[in-house]
Amino acid sequence: MKVTYDWLKDIIPVEMDAQAIAQNLMMRGLEMESFTETGIGKQEVVVVEIIAIDQHPQADRLFVTQVDAGQEKLQVVTNLKGLKPGQKLLVAKLGVKLADGMELKPVKLKGVDSQGMYVGWQELGFDFKSEEPIFVDKSVKNGTPYYEMLPFCDQVIELELTANRGDCLGMLGIAREVNTFSEKDISVPEHSYATNGKPVKDIFSVEIQTPDCHRYCGAVIEHVTIEPSPLWMQLRLVKAGIRPISNVVDITNYVLLEMNQPMHAFDLDKIADHKIIVRDAKQGEKMITLDDIERGLVPGDIVVADKNCGHCLGGVMGSELSEVSDQTKNIFLEAAFFNPPNIRKTSRRLGLRSDSSYRFERHTDKGNIPLALKRALYLFDLLKVGTVYEGIIDEYPVQWQPDKIEFTADWINAKLGSDIPKDTMHSILVDLGF
């Protein structure tokens, strides 16, 4: 689990540095596997706006761009295609040393001066292969250094979690642990949003036909526009080791990382009768998953289907049939709880593992699903992806029953051979959310 320091501070505004956080977490049983400083330091990588683009006189594959870098104008030669005037990108100026060690020196590319280089995630040191440069929102001032614009330069603590700590596979779970050694309070993430006034029950329904799905919640967003998510969200995903894909997918991954609740987005119009049936797989049933491989299913695998066919291998991976694409107009968003042993068996048998299945195997919090779903809807609203239907669908056949544990401070101290005061025990448990 990769813990991004900047993201953590958003949830619990600690003042101690990332190393201190890592040390404290380790002494609480969350061992650190690695510690990374992201970005390439406070170097001159700045926001520029493209003013003009010309074909390079000597080379077919090169373009000469004139950019406004705030205090100055620069000429940047590049092989990037499809750039347009008005777009804002990040450019590394001369003298900058990129992540791979290459230092930008004054150079003529086929006879034309180039005073900088457009950069993408890789050049800034992120473990993320992409040919694309980083595009910046129009509202950012030209000339702003990259590290001032967003926390590109940050610390990421990678934790190696034991099998019993599934609760720490999300930023809120980590914040709960941090709360035990910090004076600061956890702020609950925003989760209210504007709706279109139409009840979601009018447009969609869900039926659970297997005992292995204990809770299934859903929401609908209409009139969606599929486009890249904002840079601040992409940055958080990249730091956590997840590839940004589109606003819809990125939101589901963002909430997965933040609230430890896996979600799945379906193209609503591909679901027959707008009704989801969660059922057991039939012997011999087949499904083509998102990775383009046909899978043979067996009873025990959970299938999220409509009356005709399966749309998702529950808890593991979606199918191509209802994959969100550029043509998608309306979305059905699923947030559910699947029985851990089933997910484990399915995942092992098919050799299929996803960030979602990993968390389901380790037991997610079924009581937390509505909050997580609302958080996602808040983000759909914030990013203006589409308009959200009112309410959420909540089928909850196997409810969470709180366990009551009674004990005395004396009993604990007798077992441990310690003398921890009762008040200390009390405040630790309160910090942990009990």
Place this chain on the structure above:
Amino acid sequence: MQDQIDKILTQAMEKIKQVENSKLLDEIRVQFLGKKGELTSLLKNLGSLSAELRPKMGALVNEAKQKVEAEIEKMKQIIIAEEMKMKFSTERIDVTLPGRVPKRGYKHPLRIVQDEIEEIFLGMGFEIAEGPEIDTDYHNFKALNFGDDHPARDEQDTLYIDDNLLMRTHTSPVQVRTMQQKHPDPIRVICPGRVFRRDTIDATHSPQFHQVEGLIVDKGVRFSDLIGVLKLFAQKMFGQDREIRLRPSFFPFTEPSAEVDVSCMMCGGQGCSFCGKTGWLEILGSGAVHPNVLKMSGYDPEIYTGYAFGMGVERIALLKYRINDIRLLFENDVRFLHQFK
């Protein structure tokens, strides 16, 4: 004739005097006294002499012959004496030399470490229990509270023989067997032995290695008792100034569980390359025995408490002797093993 005899005699005497070894002496004897020897030939020629001279000459030749023989014999004795003397001096034995020491074997470092571990715990009142290296899934997993779908049960980590039998992945099965035999008596036991896991061999992993696990079961045993035992072990094993620290962890058979670090013996805890700059080295896993485990093996968890710990012998050896590659411990290169005399 007389002259001839004299001449030959003089020649012979000269030659004898110059001789150096018995072989040459023999050649001279043959030359003068042999069948075709010079003096012997003279005797043959006696026939050509007159009857009066014959006896006289014969006597003179024989006289010469005897003189040569005597001289040869004399020389022979001298030569023999010389040769003996030579032999004595070259074949002399130096009795002041030390004796040749026969090659002796000595303990393998793993054996040294295991013996040391055993001695430390025997000194604390522990007994030693051993068990089979091939055991049942029940003893290795189920009785230790491993759920049916615990990752360690996967084929990728465990070497299964059939559905029920496997090569033990830890020496905990011996603890189970001990509890089954001894309940409801208290237990204070260590279980050393060889264990097996499906691992690719590299500098820190081997599919076969050794563990020593320990178990205490009694009424009123506390976590602090376990800490005391482990601290004493760490100090005896790694030095009197060692500290230990416990970090929360997870094992299916203990609750709560902890990993135990010892302060680095190279830098005293300051941080160095040996301890990865942390100042601490992980040496043990430990914890309070899970109530399910106690129950399954015949101890009522309401009455009894148990504490368990475990360590890898290879790991301890690598730390104690600053060996940087586990493979050295089983490749059995004599140049390596020699260093543990």
